[in-house]
Amino acid sequence: MPTLMDGKAVSAKVRQSVLLETERLRENGIVVGIAVIIVGENPASQIYVRNKHRACESCGIESFSYELPEETTEQELLELIEKLNYDDRVDGILVQLPLPKQIDEKKIILAIRTDKDVDAFHPENVGRIVSGDYRFLPCTPAGVMTILDEYGIDPEGKHAVVIGRSNIVGKPQALLLLHKNATVTVCHSKTADLAEITRRADILVSAVGKAKFVKANMVKPGAVVVDVGMNRDEKGKLCGDVDFDEVAPIAGFITPVPGGVGPMTIATLMQNTLTAAKLHKCK
């Protein structure tokens, strides 16, 4: 059986190191803060946001919660962001996505001050990630890199295959692996002979959002399999993109769902918020 990569444990370790630093800052009168905004009542978003607030507590980060109704206008949200952009208690601003359809996500992302953009979604921060000159880490992909590092997996010279090309995960994941000198292939819904390509992966990262999509015939024996998916199976049970029962016996390393990548995303957000506070308050 493979080595199970325990995101919960690695996340706790990262959060502990953030806590040590926020405590040190607090002794010097510096409090780290984040504003978390949710619009509407998407149940998955509500869970994510609740977990973010909990993580802040465990890291000594003050979190300011804004729960806005579904019918909030774009203008109202822009006004709130503008206020938070100039609020010195707030080092990071996070607007939970997706947003209701009357609100243009791109406009909202552009309105967040780039030195408070702890999701690293603003085009300036995305550009910095492309060039390798970044302050804020893309949360989920960086969480994946942390977990690989923790288990002694060095991407250098390896063939890494990423399934999915979203702006939040697939694209930045490919870049971070490339920065670590992996040879990277990005696959997506239009890729021909997908299994033929994924079978050549030393490191396989799946971020497609389809329950149990990755089957045993798509995985090379001994491969490192990282599952970014967060789906429901036919019985409504939480599951990843990877058919764990099928794939685990042939993988070398594998992340479970839940308890794999999910907790790492939040741990990275905590790291980014600390980075933002240092930018603002430790000159």
Ligand code: GUN
């Ligand atoms: N929705 C799904 N993932 C994310 C994320 O990482 N950040 C935000 N803001 N919204 C999300």
